[in-house]
Amino acid sequence: MMFRPASTFPLRLARRGAEVLPGLALTVPIAIVATLIGTVVPVLGSALPAIVIGVVAAVIRRPGARFQPGVEYSGKFLLQVAVVLLGAQLSLDAILRVGAESLPVMLSTLAVCLLGTWVIGRALRVPQRLRTLIGVGTGICGASAIAAVSPVIGALSAEVSYAVSTIFVFNILAVVLFPLLGHALGMDPHTFGLLAGTAVNDTSSVVAAAGVFGAAALGYAVVVKLVRTLMIIPISIGLSVIESRRSAEGRRMTLRGAIGLVPWFLVGFLAVAVIGSLGVIPPGPREAMVHASGFLIATAMAGIGLSTDVAALRRAGWRPLVLGAILWILVTATALAVIALTGFGY
Incomplete structure (x- = not known):
C-alpha cells in the first residue's frame, strides 16, 4: 500500500477544496433556507425543505459538471459526518x-x-433499494436512518428523495392523529411517550406529537426516539454483509470481512455517543454538535435534491407510497398491541 507524503497534504487539501467549493456554494445556501423553514415550522424539519428546494432547482436547471463534485460531496461525505454527530444526542x-x-x-x-x-414490498414490486430505504425510515428514525443506510446500499439520489418524501407524509399524519389516538385510549403521558417514540419517525415529528399530547410526554418520547436511533447500527451492519455477499457471488463471509464492512461513520456515531456518556463533552459543545448534525443533514439533502433524476421519481409511481402507508399502520398497530400485552403504563 502506497502512502502519499504528508508534505503534499496542504496542496491536496487546497485542490480538493477548490473542486468542491462551487457545489457547496449551492448546497449550503439551500441548507440555510431549509433550516430557517424548519425553525419557523418545526414539524417540517429541515431535511424535507432542503430536498424539495434542491429538486425544484434541478428541474429548473440541473447543476453542470463544474458543480457536481461539491454536490456529490454534500450528499455523501457530509451526510456521513452528520450521522457521526447524531451520537451526541x-x-x-x-x-x-x-x-x-x-x-x-x-x-x-x-x-x-x-x-x-x-x-x-416484493408483492408491490417496489425496487429493492427503495423499499429498503422506506423500511428503515419507517422502522427506525426517518430521514436519519435513510441518511445512514443510503451509502451502505448504494442508493440513488432519486430513491433517497422519494423515501424521505414518503416518510414525511406519514410524519405529518402522525402529528395530527397520534395525540387524538392517545387521548381516545386514555393513555398516560409515559405510555404515550413510548408510543410516539417507537411509532413516529423523525425526531421533529416525535417532539410535535408529544408536545400536542402534553408536556409531560415530551421528555420520555424524545429519549425513546433517540435510543431507537441506535438500531441504525445493527441494521446497517446487516445490510453491509448482505450487499457484500451479493456482490461477492456467494463467497463465505469471515468475521474479519464482516468487521471490515462496518461503515466508518457508524463507528464514529457510537464512539461519540460513548464519549458523550462519559461527560467529556460539555453541554455547550454537545448542543453545537446536535445543531451541526441537523444542518449537515440539510446540506446533504440539498445535494441529493440537486442531483435527483426527476424522471426516475415519476417512474417509481404510487407503489412506494402505498408501501409506506402499510408499514406505518403495521408499526403503529404493533406498538399498541405490545404496550397492551405488557401492561406498560397501566
Missing part, C-alpha cells in the same frame, strides 16, 4: 434505562416493519 444512562423499558416495543415494531418491507 445520546447518553449511556438514558440508553440503558429507557432501552430496558422500551426494548419489547422497539424490537417488535422493528421486526414487523422489516418483515413487512420484505413481503409487502
Whole structure:
C-alpha cells in the first residue's frame, strides 16, 4: 500500500477544496433556507425543505459538471459526518434505562416493519433499494436512518428523495392523529411517550406529537426516539454483509470481512455517543454538535435534491407510497398491541 507524503497534504487539501467549493456554494445556501423553514415550522424539519428546494432547482436547471463534485460531496461525505454527530444526542444512562423499558416495543415494531418491507414490498414490486430505504425510515428514525443506510446500499439520489418524501407524509399524519389516538385510549403521558417514540419517525415529528399530547410526554418520547436511533447500527451492519455477499457471488463471509464492512461513520456515531456518556463533552459543545448534525443533514439533502433524476421519481409511481402507508399502520398497530400485552403504563 502506497502512502502519499504528508508534505503534499496542504496542496491536496487546497485542490480538493477548490473542486468542491462551487457545489457547496449551492448546497449550503439551500441548507440555510431549509433550516430557517424548519425553525419557523418545526414539524417540517429541515431535511424535507432542503430536498424539495434542491429538486425544484434541478428541474429548473440541473447543476453542470463544474458543480457536481461539491454536490456529490454534500450528499455523501457530509451526510456521513452528520450521522457521526447524531451520537451526541445520546447518553449511556438514558440508553440503558429507557432501552430496558422500551426494548419489547422497539424490537417488535422493528421486526414487523422489516418483515413487512420484505413481503409487502416484493408483492408491490417496489425496487429493492427503495423499499429498503422506506423500511428503515419507517422502522427506525426517518430521514436519519435513510441518511445512514443510503451509502451502505448504494442508493440513488432519486430513491433517497422519494423515501424521505414518503416518510414525511406519514410524519405529518402522525402529528395530527397520534395525540387524538392517545387521548381516545386514555393513555398516560409515559405510555404515550413510548408510543410516539417507537411509532413516529423523525425526531421533529416525535417532539410535535408529544408536545400536542402534553408536556409531560415530551421528555420520555424524545429519549425513546433517540435510543431507537441506535438500531441504525445493527441494521446497517446487516445490510453491509448482505450487499457484500451479493456482490461477492456467494463467497463465505469471515468475521474479519464482516468487521471490515462496518461503515466508518457508524463507528464514529457510537464512539461519540460513548464519549458523550462519559461527560467529556460539555453541554455547550454537545448542543453545537446536535445543531451541526441537523444542518449537515440539510446540506446533504440539498445535494441529493440537486442531483435527483426527476424522471426516475415519476417512474417509481404510487407503489412506494402505498408501501409506506402499510408499514406505518403495521408499526403503529404493533406498538399498541405490545404496550397492551405488557401492561406498560397501566
